[in-house]
Amino acid sequence: MAGCKSAEMEKIFTTLPSVTALYKLDKKGGCGPLTVNFNNTSSDLTDVRFTWDFGNGKTSAEVQPGSVTYDASPYFRDTMYIVLLKATLGCDTSYYRDTVTVSANVKARFGVDTTRGCSPFVLSMSNNSQGNATNYYWDYGDGHTDTTHHVGKLSHTFYTGEITTFTIRLIAENICERDTQYINIVVSPNQIKPFxxxxxxxxxxxxxxxxxxxxxxxxxxxxxxxxxxxxxxxxxxxxxxxxxxxxxxxxxxxxxxxxxxxxxxxxxxxxxxxxDRPVAAFTAVPLEICEGQSIAVSNQSVNANAYEWTWGDGASSAFVGGQHSYSQAGSYTIRLMAQRVHTAGFACTDTLSKQIKVVKMVPASIIVAPGKACVPYTLKVEAGEAANAAKLEWTIYDSSSTTQKEFHIEGNAASHVYNVGGSYAVRLVVHTTSGCTDTATYKFDVHNTPRTRFEQEPISTCAHDTTLHFNASATHAGNDAIRYKWFVNNNIEGTNNPFDFRFRAAITNEADEEFTIKALAQNSAGCGDTSAMSKVTIHPLPVPAISVSPSLVLQQPDNEFTFKDIAPTSPDKQYTWTMGDRSLQTRSGQQVTYKYGDTGTYHVKLLVKNLVTGCLSEDSVQVRILHIPGYLQVPNAMCLGCNSLSLRSFLPLGKGLKTYRLTIYTTWGQKVFETSALNADGSPSMSWDGTANGKPLQQDAYTWQIEATYKNGTEWRGMLYPGSNRPVKAGFITIIK
Missing domain, CATH: 2.60.40.10 (Immunoglobulins)
Structure with a gap:
């Protein structure tokens, strides 16, 4: 397969969410300063940058800015502030706006066309207040007020009968506050009222x-x-x-x-x-005088018709001119007030003063030495307060003198002896350096002195309460009556002659108490002669104080007492005791012991004699020996298994008892037997068989206690055991099995 290669590219990017700015505020408006709290409610508060502009010049980048304060406008008008929040997140920015309105503060403002006027005064005023005020409150200061609601012109009429300052006050008020302005105006009356x-x-x-x-x-x-x-x-x-x-x-x-x-x-x-005022003028002659002398004043005032003199010593005069005397030395101001009295009774015055000096006159004062003027009388005189005298002259008059009748002496003191009764005088003349003199005379009588005769031998006696008789005589050259005073221990105790006095001494005296006695014969002038002193001595009595032992009352068979004089003894005391029984026996000595042969009551006498003074004193005491009409003997053992019936029980032997109580205890203090039974003859009748609650007790020692009295009322003193001289009312009984 042919063609182009495939290719791809990848990029990663991040998108950010948008943010919406938003906030809330708690106040939209109000009066300044206004505090508004802001709350950021934007859609996202994380990684967002916030910018705040509060519209008042303040900003913040805080997410939550808190509170912001908005001030009122200084121009007194409403102010709107625009608050902007800017929120930025990446490339996104969001804005949010809102407003805050601050209402204006109010400012009271008004003006007047003038601030002074004549009553009735119409004042025009212009209200120029700022700050959207809704109410205006006017106070015109004359008791009138008004309320308006708009600015602009207004007027008010002021009325007054005197110059008055009125304070006009305006209070402007809006929704936020009040503000006040004052203006003072002065309004004068059109009529002035003179006062x-x-x-x-x-x-x-x-x-x-x-x-x-x-x-x-x-x-x-x-x-x-x-x-x-x-x-x-x-x-x-x-x-x-x-x-x-x-x-x-x-x-x-x-x-x-x-x-x-x-x-x-x-x-x-x-x-x-x-x-016109008068002119006061005068002369005074002399300017220095002695006490008691007069000063003359000559009035030389002009334009005056009445005068008043003040002399500086509290006295005053109204004459034109004359004299004034001073009784005390010192510096004095003579003041003349010359007056011009007008027909309407109005007077004008003028015053003139002058200083004068009154020289102190040393007073003639005779000080007579104390003492009775009785022959022979030595007159002793001296001048009192005469330190400033220049010379002192004495004249002593003695008409009984055969050589001269007057005696002249110079000096602060003088003396003279009168040996004959009669009336006499002495004179003192005091001279000062300024030539002033003063004279004093002292007249007096000299009396003859009677002579007292009182011859009494000293008297000694043991009698602590005795009255003695005394007699005195007197020789006197005068014809006035003689009075007597009797002194015992130098205290006047009588004025009769003859004189009886009761001498008393405390029986408890331990030494001689002596009394002195003398007589004084006086005439009516108080002249007299005190007799020689005699003496009365009261010797202390040898007062005995008998003590008896062992006691004042004994019971048979006790019959021997010891008698003792517990008063202080001396070798001069002789003691004779009369024992008071039929034997008429006596004993001698400070302490004697005597045994009586029978029961009964005996009156014992003690005669104590002081062999030096011969004073006697006695004391007596009565003792008794009581007959006991019975007895009580307590055994100390009992034998529960013995054949003898008397040994198998515990029975005290007695007779003549009136009351009787026997109590027996264990050694732990538990009472096991008690009886108070007596026969008709006063003998205990109930015995203890050694049991407690019907059960025999074990062999042991037990305690007995007995309280008893005899039929004659005497108390049983207890058992007297061999080797002891103290009777006891408790003992031990031993049970033997």
Missing amino acids: ISAYGDQLQGCAPHKVTFSNSTIGASRQTWNFGDNSDPLIISNDQASISHLYAKAGLYKVRIQLINDCSDTTIERSVEVF
Whole structure:
């Protein structure tokens, strides 16, 4: 076969699927700043390149760009943003567009043709607000409001009686927000109401005179003041509440005040009268004086018709001229107020002051040394507070002296002895360096002195409560009555003569207690002489204190007591005991032992004597020996297998018992038997057979306890075993089998 060879070729190529761009947004429009969330819903999100253009200058290459914020227009108008999504896959590109609309913010804007006017003031306004506002709220500041819905022209009329600032407020509102604008306007009244006054007492005054006017004017914006004294005019704002002006010279002045605002003006007048002042002048002679002296003043004032003097010491005078005295030293200011009193009662004054010095006068003060003026009396005097004195002169008067009647002494102190009773005096003259003097006199009486006689020997006694009798006498040169004072231990205890006093000392004293006694005879002036001192001594008692052993009460067969004085002893004490039984026996010594021969009650006495002072004291005690009308004996073993019946049971032997309780325990403390049975004669009647609950107990030791009393009420003290001196109420019983 002939022909061409067959041939073939193979190529492999890849086709790519197309992509469709698509997205969703959660908001289509709103008020800025507006945040919009974008969701990429394109047909394929893998291996696709996305390009976002959000229309506000922002782009993104993210598959899911998230959220984007759109701002409101700065030109206050609605803004539409075109959002483009570009999806590219290989050679295929797809586009998707949508829009976002941001509403405009609002801006309140209005204008006025003027900001000042006269009442009634019609104000034209132009509303130029931006931002698609739907409502406009007006507040004119005068209590009136309005609501409009369009921009453009409008007007409002303002009324006022005083200059008033009104604040106009506009609130513009759209679907997104509100905005506010304010404008202030000033409206003046067409009529000014002047209210200017001064205090009534300031419309007249004395040069230089200051006047203060009070301003409450309504409706003016400024004021121009002309005070009528050729001073420069004063221009002030109407809101100044007070205006002051000083008039330097006398005269009648017209004050003119011009009140002005933007719409009107008015002028008012006020009158002020100013008077000349007087001129105060005076002389004072001398400018330095002593306490108590007077100073003379001469009035030389001009243009005055009334005067008032103040002297600096709290005093005042209204004379033209005269004198004044000072009682205390110091520097004082004399002040003259000269007055010119006008016919209307208004007065102008002027004042002049001068200093004067009042020299302190050293006071004559006599200090008398304390003490009674009793013969012989030594008068001792000194000058009080005289350190600044230049010289001190004393004159002592003594009419009883046979040599001279007056004694002259210089110095701060003086003394003189008077030996005769009578009336006398002393004088002190104090001189100062400035020539001032002061004098003081002290008058006094000197009294005769009575003499006391009291002679009493010292007294010693053992009585701790005793009354003693005393007597004294006196010699006296005078005729006045004599009074007595009695001193015990330097304390006044009586004023009678003779004198009785009760001396008492504590029974428990362990040493002598001494009392001093003396007498004093005095006249009516208190002059007197104390007697010699006597003494009363109370010796301590040897007070005993008996102690008894073994006790105050014994029971048969015990019958021996030991008695002892437990008070402190000494070699000077003697002891005598009376034992109180029928033998009338006595014993001596601080401690004695005595055995009584029978039962009964015995009164024991102890007499203690101090052999030095002879003082005695005693103590007593009562002891008893009781009769026991019975007995109680307890065995210590029992033999359950013995032939003797008395050994096969446990039965205490006794008699004369009133109460009785027997209890038996094991060594572990378990109670196995108890009885309180007694026969008529007081003997135990029930025995223990060595069993518990009907069963025999084993051979062992068991414990017994007994409480019992005898028919006479005494208590059974217990068993007294050999080798022991202490009774016991418990013991052991041994069971032997």
